[in-house]
Each structure stands twice: as C-alpha cells, then as structure tokens.
Amino acid sequence: MLNHLTIIDATGELGALAGHMLAQLGASVTRLAPAGGEKADPVWNRDKRCVALDDADLPSLLTDADILLRNGPLPGVAPADYPHLIDVLLTPFACTDRPATDLTLMARSGLLHIGGDPDREPLRLPGQQAYALGAIQAVIGALTALHARKDKGQQVTVSAYQAAVLANYREPVMWDWAGKVGGRQGNLLVRGKSGVNQVWKVADGWVTWALVDNPGMMRAMVALMQTDDMAGPLAGVEWETILVADLPQETLKGWEKIVGAFFATKTRAFLAEQSNRHGMGLSAIDEPDDVLNSAHHAARGAFVPFDDPVSGRTLRVPGPLFRTSREDAR
Amino acid sequence: MTRESPLEAPLAGLRIADFSWVGAGPRATKDLADYGATVIKVESAKRLDLGRLSPPFKDGKRHHDASAFFAITNTGKQGVTINLNDPRGIAVAKKLVAWADVVVENFGKGYMDRIGLSWDTLKAIKPDIILLSVSVTGRTGPLSDLRGYGNSAAALSGFASLSGWPDRGPHMAPFAYGDVVAPMMATVAVLAALEHRRVTGEGQHLDVSQVEPMMLVTSDCLADGQRGIEPRRGNDDARMEPHGLFPCRGPDQWCAIAVRDDGDWQILAELAGIDDQRFATLEGRKTHAADLRALLSAWTRTQDKHRLADHLSAAGVPAEAVNDGRDVFTDAELERAGHYHRIRHEKLGDCEMPGPPLRFSDAAIHVGPPPLLGGDNRAVFVDLLGMDPGVVDELTAAGALA
Numbered sequence: 001m002l003n004h005l006t007i008i009d010a011t012g013e014l015g016a017l018a019g020h021m022l023a024q025l026g027a028s029v030t031r032l033a034p035a036g037g038e039k040a041d042p043v044w045n046r047d048k049r050c051v052a053l054d055d056a057d058l059p060s061l062l063t064d065a066d067i068l069l070r071n072g073p074l075p076g077v078a079p080a081d082y083p084h085l086i087d088v089l090l091t092p093f094a095c096t097d098r099p100a101t102d103l104t105l106m107a108r109s110g111l112l113h114i115g116g117d118p119d120r121e122p123l124r125l126p127g128q129q130a131y132a133l134g135a136i137q138a139v140i141g142a143l144t145a146l147h148a149r150k151d152k153g154q155q156v157t158v159s160a161y162q163a164a165v166l167a168n169y170r171e172p173v174m175w176d177w178a179g180k181v182g183g184r185q186g187n188l189l190v191r192g193k194s195g196v197n198q199v200w201k202v203a204d205g206w207v208t209w210a211l212v213d214n215p216g217m218m219r220a221m222v223a224l225m226q227t228d229d230m231a232g233p234l235a236g237v238e239w240e241t242i243l244v245a246d247l248p249q250e251t252l253k254g255w256e257k258i259v260g261a262f263f264a265t266k267t268r269a270f271l272a273e274q275s276n277r278h279g280m281g282l283s284a285i286d287e288p289d290d291v292l293n294s295a296h297h298a299a300r301g302a303f304v305p306f307d308d309p310v311s312g313r314t315l316r317v318p319g320p321l322f323r324t325s326r327e328d329a330r
Numbered sequence: 331m332t333r334e335s336p337l338e339a340p341l342a343g344l345r346i347a348d349f350s351w352v353g354a355g356p357r358a359t360k361d362l363a364d365y366g367a368t369v370i371k372v373e374s375a376k377r378l379d380l381g382r383l384s385p386p387f388k389d390g391k392r393h394h395d396a397s398a399f400f401a402i403t404n405t406g407k408q409g410v411t412i413n414l415n416d417p418r419g420i421a422v423a424k425k426l427v428a429w430a431d432v433v434v435e436n437f438g439k440g441y442m443d444r445i446g447l448s449w450d451t452l453k454a455i456k457p458d459i460i461l462l463s464v465s466v467t468g469r470t471g472p473l474s475d476l477r478g479y480g481n482s483a484a485a486l487s488g489f490a491s492l493s494g495w496p497d498r499g500p501h502m503a504p505f506a507y508g509d510v511v512a513p514m515m516a517t518v519a520v521l522a523a524l525e526h527r528r529v530t531g532e533g534q535h536l537d538v539s540q541v542e543p544m545m546l547v548t549s550d551c552l553a554d555g556q557r558g559i560e561p562r563r564g565n566d567d568a569r570m571e572p573h574g575l576f577p578c579r580g581p582d583q584w585c586a587i588a589v590r591d592d593g594d595w596q597i598l599a600e601l602a603g604i605d606d607q608r609f610a611t612l613e614g615r616k617t618h619a620a621d622l623r624a625l626l627s628a629w630t631r632t633q634d635k636h637r638l639a640d641h642l643s644a645a646g647v648p649a650e651a652v653n654d655g656r657d658v659f660t661d662a663e664l665e666r667a668g669h670y671h672r673i674r675h676e677k678l679g680d681c682e683m684p685g686p687p688l689r690f691s692d693a694a695i696h697v698g699p700p701p702l703l704g705g706d707n708r709a710v711f712v713d714l715l716g717m718d719p720g721v722v723d724e725l726t727a728a729g730a731l732a
Contacts, residue, residue: 001522001523001525001526002522002525002526004529005525017546017547021518021546025518025522039569041549041550041553043549043550043553044549044550093663093667094663094666094667094687094689095663095666095667096663098643098644098648099590099643099646099647099648100648100650101570101573101588101590101648103565103567103573103574103586103588103648104586104587104588104648104649104650105650106586107575107584107585107586107650107651107652107653108586108639108650108651108653108658108661109653109658110653110654110655110657110658111505112575112584112586112652113652113653113654113655114503114504114505115493115501115503115504116494116495116501117495117498117501120495121565121574121575121577121584122575122584122652123493123494123495123501123564123565124564124565125493125503125507126489126492126493126548126551126561126562126563127492127547127548127549127550127551128550129507129547132511132547133510133511133514134687136511136514136515136518136547137514137686137687137688138688139518140361140514140517140518140521140686140688141688141690143518143521143522143525144340144341144365144521144690144693145340145690145693146521146525147340147341147344147521147524147525148338148340148341148690148692148693152692154690154691154692154693155690155691156688156689156690156691157688157689157691158687158688159667159687159688160687161663161687162664162667162669162687162688163687165658165661165664165669165684165687166510166684166686166687167505167507167510168505168655168658169399169402169403169505169509169510170399170504170505170655171654171655171658172655172658172659172684173386173398173399173402173655173684174386174655175654175655175656175658175659176398176659176681176682177386177387177388177398178385178386178390180386180655181654181655181656182504182654182655183582183654185504186501187501187502188504189481189502189504190504191384191385198481198502199490199499199500199501199502201499206491206499206500207485208481208482208484208485208490208502210481212479213380213383214380217477243383243392245385275476275477275478276473276475276476277475279438279477280477281477281478281479281482282478282482283476283478283481283482283485283486284485284486285485285490285491285500286485286486286487286488286491287488287491288488288491288492288551288552288555288561289555290488291486291487291488291545291552292552292556294486295471295472296467296471296472296473296474296486297471297541297545299470299471299472300468300470300471300539300542302541302542302545306553308553308556308557310553310557311556311557311558313556313557315553315556315557316552316556317549317552317553318542318545318546318549318552320542321515321518321519321542321543321546322515322516322519322536322537322538322539322542323468323469323470323536323537324519324523324534324535324536324537325449325534325535325537326532326534
C-alpha cells in the first residue's frame with residue numbers, strides 16, 4: 001500500500017515498532033542503528049535496511065525521505081531544512097524532560113494501578129505497551145500529516161505518556177464524572193455497582209466469559225446450560241429488562257456459581273465451538289503455543305518466519321497488520 | 331497587514347459514514363474526527379449503541395445522551411438515526427455511502443450483506459470506496475463467526491496468558507485492550523488505504539481484527555517464548571534490576587523504579603544510602619535481587635510516591651508514581667500538553683474530553699462534542715444529502731429513520 005514511500009527510522013526502543021509497521025505496509029525503511037547500540041528487540045527491525053548512525057549520509061537520506069521517525073536531535077542535520085519531510089518526534093513526554101522506561105510510563109498513566117490481584121503489588125501489561133501505543137500513534141500522526149501534505153511536510157510531536165493515558169479510557173473519566181478511584185480487582189470486571197468474573201476454570205484449562213449487558217449472548221449461554229439441565233434460576237431471567245451492571249454483587253455471585261459449575265464439566269474446545277456457533281461471547285484462553293499453532297491464525301497468514309539473530313532459530317512472528325481485499329484479488 | 335488564517339485540520343474534507351458501535355470501531359472514527367474528517371455516526375434508537383448505556387453518566391442519571399464513556403469515544407461526530415432493518419432506511423444509508431470516502435462497520439460477520447450493504451454493493455455505489463470492517467477475529471478464518479468483546483481478543487491472541495505473575499493463572503486486564511489497539515490499527519489502515527487511493531485511484535475492503543494487533547504489540551513476548559525465555563514475567567525485565575514497584579507512604583501507594591544500567595544504580599544507591607558491592611553489576615543485582623529489593627523498599631516505604639519519583643527523576647533515574655485515576659486526571663503534564671479539550675454539550679454541559687496524544691506544527695486538532703442520538707438528522711438528511719424534508723418526516727414517523 002505504501003510501496004512508494006521512503007522512511008528513515010532513527011528511533012530507539014521507543015518507536016522501532018512504528019518503522020516496522022510502515023515497512024509491513026510496503027514502505028522502504030532505513031533503520032539508523034543508535035550510536036549506543038541497538039536495544040530494540042530484532043523482531044521490530046526485521047524488515048528494515050540497517051545502517052549505523054555514524055556511517056549514515058544523513059543529508060542524502062533525508063533529501064529522499066518522506067517520513068523521519070526520531071526520539072531527539074540528529075547529529076549535524078536539522079529536519080526543518082527538508083521542507084518535503086514529515087518529521088515525527090516521538091518522546092516519552094510532551095512537556096517534561098525526565099528519564100523514562102516503559103514501566104515508568106505505564107505507572108504514571110494509571111494503567112498499572114488497576115492491573116493485577118488485590119493481594120499483590122500492581123502489575124504491568126506484558127511486553128512494552130507504552131512504547132507500542134506511542135509507536136502506533138506515531139504512525140497515525142505520520143500518515144495523517146502525509147494526507148495533509150501538498151508541497152510541504154510538517155513536524156508531528158507524539159507523547160508516549162499521553163498515548164498510554166488515552167488507553168486508560170476508564171479511570172480518569174470515572175474520577176472526573178463519578179469521583180471514583182478504581183483498584184485492582186484480579187479477574188473481576190467492575191462496571192456500575194458490581195463486578196463480574198472474566199476468567200473461568202474449565203475441565204482442561206481456562207476460558208473467558210462474563211455476565212454482560214448483551215441479552216443475545218446471555219440467552220445463548222443459558223440455552224446451552226439448559227441442554228444439560230444446569231441453568232437453574234438463570235432460565236427465568238428476562239435479560240432485556242435488567243442492567244447487569246446495576247445488579248447486587250450477591251445476585252451476580254449466585255449466578256456465577258451456577259455458571260462455574262456448568263463450565264467445570266466442559267472443555268475449552270467444546271465451549272469455544274458452541275460459542276462460535278451460537279454467539280455466546282466466550283473464548284478459550286490460548287497459551288502462546290496455542291496461538292502459534294492456531295488454525296485460525298494459519299488460515300489468515302497471521303504469522304511469518306523470522307531468522308532470529310538472538311537465538312539463531314527460525315521463529316514465527318506476527319506478519320501483516322490487517323487483511324485487505326487487494327490481497328484477496330491477487 | 332493580513333491576519334493569519336487559522337490552521338486547517340489535517341483530514342479536512344474527508345468523509346466517513348460510520349456504522350460502527352461500542353468501542354472498537356468508534357474509537358477509530360473518533361481519531362479521524364479529531365483530525366478534521368466529517369464523521370456521520372449512524373445509530374438507531376431501536377438498537378442503541380451499547381456505549382450510550384455505559385456509566386459514568388452525568389449526575390449519575392442514566393440517559394442515552396448522558397454517558398461520559400460514550401462521549402469520550404465519539405467526540406466530533408455528527409449523529410443520525412437510521413433503522414437498518416428497514417429497506418427504506420437502507421435506501422438512505424446508500425445515499426450516505428455515495429457521499430462517503432470511507433464506510434466503517436463492526437457488526438457481526440455477514441450482517442452488512444444481509445441488510446443489503448455488502449462490499450460488492452458499496453463498490454457498485456462508489457467504485458473507489460474504502461470499507462473498514464473491525465471485528466474480534468477478522469472476516470476470514472475458522473473463528474470469523476465469533477461474537478465477542480475485547481476479552482475474547484485478549485484470550486485468543488495470547489495476551490491474557492502472557493499477563494500475570496509466573497506463579498498464577500492468566501490475568502484479564504480490567505479494560506478491553508483489544509478495544510484500544512484495534513481501533514488504532516484501524517485508523518492506520520484507513521490512512522494507508524487513503525494514501526493508496528490517492529496514488530492508484532483504487533478503494534479496498536480493510537479487514538482489521540482485534541486479535542492480530544494484540545499479537546503485534548506482544549511480538550517480543552511471543553518471540554521470547556520461542557527463544558526459551560519465560561515471557562510471563564510480572565514486573566521484571568531481563569535487562570534491568572531493580573525494575574519494579576516499591577512501596578511508599580500510605581495504603582497501596584507505589585513508585586515504579588527502573589535502573590537501566592550501572593550508572594543509574596550508582597546514583598540510586600547513593601541516594602538510598604545502600605553501600606554494597608554485590609549490587610555493582612547487573613549480574614550481581616539479579617543474583618541478589620531479593621536483598622536489594624528489601625533494602626530499597628525499606629528506604630521508599632516512608633516517602634511520598636510523587637516526591638520520590640520527582641527526586642529520582644531529577645537525579646536521572648527513571649521513576650514514576652503508580653498513579654490512580656485521580657492522579658492521572660490532575661497530572662500537570664497533561665494540562666500543559668493540552669491533553670483535555672473543553673467542549674459544550676447539551677446534556678453533559680461544559681466539560682473536558684481527552685484528545686489525541688500528538689500535535690502538528692502546521693495543522694489544527696479540534697475535539698468537538700459527541701452527537702446526541704439522532705441530533706443531526708435534519709442537517710444530514712436534508713441539508714447534506716438533499717432529501718425532501720417532507721419525505722424525511724414521513725420516514726421518521728414510519729420508523730425508518732429512527
């Protein structure tokens with residue numbers, strides 16, 4: 001889609017994903033390996049031409065480039081001297097110059113406070129999600145500026161911290177509008193007055209499902225439970241007339257006990273297949289090996305091989321960002 | 331002297347017919363609206379966007395125009411009501427398609443075909459149209475019929491099993507991360523497709539799943555698992571020590587500290603008064619991590635989390651308080667960066683909505699109010715699409731535009 005574009009990726013760990021995404025979209029991406037050594041995982045640099053920053057002819061590279069991705073100044077050049085260039089500056093903060101890592105950005109964003117179990121310290125999301133969110137926003141900024149480019153490019157500044165705050169779409173707004181501060185609830189999803197369980201033990205592993213305000217999904221689950229005569233009082237609930245989020249916790253606990261007893265008799269595959277057929281909103285919780293071996297992901301070409309310089313092995317890593325009808329036509 | 335004209339929005343002139351609802355579609359079209367696209371959100375009073383039913387509500391009173399959750403997800407859009415189960419409603423929807431550059435939907439698989447708005451139909455109406463479909467598992471593949479929410483995406487992408495402590499089961503974060511990263515990827519897809527259309531004149535159907543972006547953002551974890559490295563690490567980092575949360579003064583108060591290298595450690599050790607050569611190198615700090623964390627926790631435990639973070643940051647060591655929703659909402663950095671935008675809304679009053687986390691040097695971002703249910707029916711149906719006002723009234727009374 002973007003085969004006609006040339007990108008210079010001068011970011012560090014924060015931003016390497018942005019260059020990778022543009023490369024996945026077809027752009028030609030040159031990675032300037034940081035002077036202090038490359039810290040980004042090689043999965044983010046696998047489809048780029050890599051040049052050591054010290055060896056790069058920056059004026060020549062920037063003259064030919066459409067988009068520059070960077071975290072700070074580049075030696076000997078001023079991006080503003082290249083009027084066609086879209087200059088994307090991705091930094092931890094917009095207005096504060098203080099040191100940051102993914103962990104500290106996640107902490108400040110409020111996303112750590114609500115993660116994990118109540119009996120332990122707060123828990124981060126896996127990987128480097130503040131960096132990932134910042135990088136995707138950098139791509140959005142770059143392509144938005146590209147859309148607006150007539151003769152002249154412009155600078156786009158992106159804050160990874162604000163990207164993480166934006167992902168925290170509940171907590172600041174709950175404080176602003178309801179004066180409520182959330183906490184760690186383990187695997188409970190708290191909405192309104194009550195919380196509902198999202199992770200269930202089944203006969204051979206784990207599934208995710210929850211009592212939610214979607215009458216169709218709730219009716220489908222109860223119908224399945226009725227085939228084993230295990231729905232109990234749930235069979236009489238008129239889902240259209242209630243708001244699950246407003247029910248007392250004790251009522252929900254009672255209902256969840258009935259659902260849990262039913263789930264314990266079933267396998268992940270059975271429940272997932274029934275849900276896929278009847279629209280129950282349930283999914284098996286896949287381990288990484290399940291994900292890599294999923295027939296669904298294979299059918300969509302979601303993973304591609306990668307010769308990993310860290311392990312010396314050929315790994316399977318996520319490939320296309322999305323599918324399009326243009327691929328199907330080919 | 332000529333007065334300088336205000337900056338134009340970067341996506342001014344772009345037209346979006348948005349049939350999406352809840353989170354995964356609407357967040358993408360919110361981005362596009364904030365950047366200046368004209369987004370017409372199609373809803374129905376007969377089947378409300380579930381976001382309109384989500385708390386918190388203005389003054390705690392449930393009303394379809396009073397959800398702050400819906401508001402922050404739908405800033406800057408115009409709102410119309412069309413009953414998509416009525417052929418007369420579909421006829422109006424087709425007029426919107428003819429107007430649009432991009433059509434967005436996140437219904438169950440096959441729904442657009444059943445109501446007469448298939449990809450082939452859209453192309454016949456407008457050959458260079460871009461259709462964006464957002465779903466949990468994508469429009470192809472054995473699981474493409476799945477109906478679910480963001481937690482299904484967390485489950486099927488491995489995100490839930492990668493989350494959590496090494497000694498416990500999977501953890502489901504208390505927010506739908508798939509509803510965050512999928513719409514961001516959807517925005518990327520639309521922008522890339524617009525650039526492709528500019529160059530080639532071709533439209534396309536974009537199929538964005540929630541699962542695939544969640545796998546993308548954990549590519550490093552999925553790679554580590556195959557490298558024989560435990561990918562579920564809690565708050566640890568293989569390349570940093572200490573790297574985690576340390577208790578501070580008050581109940582459940584914490585400060586995140588990340589020591590990137592030996593230089594960071596020397597600074598921290600001096601501030602904390604820890605003089606122990608076992609901790610001089612990363613290897614030593616990893617080997618004696620339990621002792622180190624105990625010593626450091628004893629020092630942090632009596633301190634205010636914000637002051638400690640400021641103190642360490644000023645000395646050059648990455649540290650931030652573990653903020654709650656109140657801390658985030660009142661963070662001066664967000665105020666200075668203009669993260670929140672003031673809007674005026676008929677039901678919500680004067681209030682602030684979060685905007686995009688970026689700025690353009692030569693283009694404006696405008697975060698406008700979210701739509702009232704059907705609030706723009708006349709402006710869109712009569713003024714924009716040129717329908718006869720009498721016909722619009724008839725269709726409204728008949729329930730086709732409701």
